[in-house]
Amino acid sequence: MRGRLLRAALLVLRLAVAAVLVYAGWVKLRQPPLLFALEVDSYQLLPSWAVLALAYALPWVELGLGLWLASGLAAAWSATAATLLLGTFFGVVLRTYLKGLEINCGCFGPSEPLTRWTVVRDGLLVVMALVTAAGAWWQRRRRAA
């Protein structure tokens, strides 16, 4: 009974993280890539060529990873990849906030200011992804045993 509840909770968590990634990718794909590039550029982290490459690739990566995570195929690996991606976002957002750069987040489309709530939200997403990954590896090990 307890194991079934835990599995259900892990499934809900995995689908929630997947939905966030799919939504983030879909919203970015709906806007011109060069507009998203301006938002990426405002973080003042990358050279122009990397900004452009990221602006074109990231929405597809988010969408693909979200769908992979939702499918449940090699869930441990997809959840680990999602944790790494969301962890990177969290690190960048936290650095920007601490540096005092007043910019838009660009996380879920344009006109979303980067505030302390963005940092909290991204931190929460990392925790969710981390629990999902840990649960997926635990289930994988149990199945192998």
Place this chain on the structure above:
Amino acid sequence: MRRSKWVCGFVTAALAVLAAAAVAQTRRAHPVRTAARSEPSAQQIAAAKTYGVRTAPVTIEEFSDFECPACRELYMGTLRPLIDEYVAQGKVYLVHHDFPLPVHQYARSAALYANAAAAIGRFEPVERALFTRQPEWSASGRVRDVVAGALTAAEMKRVDALVKDPVVAAAVDHDVELGRQAGVQRTPTMFISFRGQRTPVVGVVSYDVLRRFLNSLLASR
């Protein structure tokens, strides 16, 4: 003979009164003309803070604070080359709006000087000087010295008079109100308008990425 003397005296007196009235009228009229020349309207000031032609396909409105380091970075690294290339070629119409933030001690004073300079058609050199020498005056508060360095003595005399003019203060307040209405909370904020669509861009963006974005807009015409 005596009668003609009276007539001559009356005519002379009448002429003298008329002449005095004319002089008084001229003296009254003169300050009105001077006032009209030295008191430009807020619209004239706003028009003097623009670069390029109004009919350009892309309009960029920039809300900026002269004391904000990010605004300086955007101006020096992105807007200057933009003015030299896209504005000069008639592709972009650049509009400067003042949005002095209360956290910056001298930002409003700098905005007032820039608007006073705009009133005499000397916005560009003052804007350039304020941003270029921002580290200097934002530390010392000597905004006037920096402005004086960008103008002639005669121009500075006019700016000194205009900086206290309520019309100049109203021009700054009008810009701030425009920014608030547009949802500006931070500086620099740009609004890029193309074909009726207005896109906000917050923070510093590199000229290279902005150039590519503008090219994509212009190519879709």
